[in-house]
Amino acid sequence: MKKTILIPTDFSDNAYSAAIYAANLAAEKKWALHIYHTYTSSSATFSPEELTEELANSELLKADQLILEFAEKLATQFPTVSIAHTCERGLLTEYLPKFARQEQFALIVMGTKGKTANHSVLVGSNTYSITEKSPIPVLAIPLGYETPTVKEVGLLTNFKDEELTVLHDFTGLFGNSYRLNLLHVKDTSVSSMEVDDRLDLWKYSIEKNENFTDLEVAVYPLIKEFEALDTVPEVINELITTLSLDLLLVTKTRKTFFNKLFNKSVSKELSLKLIIPTFFSKTN
Structure with a gap:
């Protein structure tokens, strides 16, 4: 069909x-x-x-x-x-x-x-x-996007299995002939070595499960004192601009991976402040 x-x-x-x-x-x-x-x-x-x-x-x-x-x-x-x-x-x-x-x-x-x-x-x-x-x-x-472009794709990650689900859903529709950027907003209280180790393992898992050959990792420290970037969505939008992303993948969970920091839904915040096309996973 x-x-x-x-x-x-x-x-x-x-x-x-x-x-x-x-x-x-x-x-x-x-x-x-x-x-x-x-x-x-x-x-x-x-x-x-x-x-x-x-x-x-x-x-x-x-x-x-x-x-x-x-x-x-x-x-x-x-x-x-x-x-x-x-x-x-x-x-x-x-x-x-x-x-x-x-x-x-x-x-x-x-x-x-x-x-x-x-x-x-x-x-x-x-x-x-x-x-x-x-x-x-x-x-x-968002208004102004009329021609689909899928060359640089970002996946918000905090090492959750649901991220593999949204990626699988996306590749099932769009294939995998694009660069996948893993985006992790790091709490400054977590050591860089710990984050790097987890990212390496997660990158390997994604490459193995979805057969990706073009995968990059971007880590951005969340510094609450930065007034211009004082919320997670603003940090993410800064990453989107810096990396020139065409499309963003967002995993929905009842408690998002940034809840411990802000007690807010990142996916909800992003839906109100989208600056590029954003793909949300289906509800189970």
Whole structure:
């Protein structure tokens, strides 16, 4: 069965930019697309200013009309890509994970911001909520990224087995013909020798399990006194910029590997501050 990318949308510019990214990826890999939208009673109807005589006599809801226009616009730009769509009433964070359980869906690609904080269903916190519930991997795309580039990939690591899972999921979809950078943010209370030893062993384990031949290690000390880099996400974003990464892999856990330092979810923080496309592992 052909792999299909599931694209949730709220019809914002960011959602369309993410859809372009997904369509380029689908065209490259000969996959299909499925656009998905959920609506509420308040968002389903046309305003008086929008209501024409033709619409007044139609059974189409506003959401139905918008998703048709969205799909047709995308199909015009990507005529070789098979595109389907679904529009249903409900909350995105509740309905999308259930809808994603269908066999053909391999990946969710979604934007990280939407129309406004009051009207969008794709703001950062909801992107994070989807990554927490989704039975398939989620690729979150910041505005401005429309062409998939996978040459320099970063994997946040703290030597957990879940990291092998997210890497396995990613390589299953994207292969392994890229440089993998292991990113470790080191607590200054831990000795450099101990970290180096663990990184060597972890690097060997990844090379053995995923057959990588191009793998680098980057360690960044977390110095809390640095006001410009005072949170883990800011340190990670600094690493992303320094290493010119194209894509970041994030392992979701209830207690992240930085919880002892900040008692926060790093994956949630990153979903609110993404600066490059970020791949989140599926929920078990």
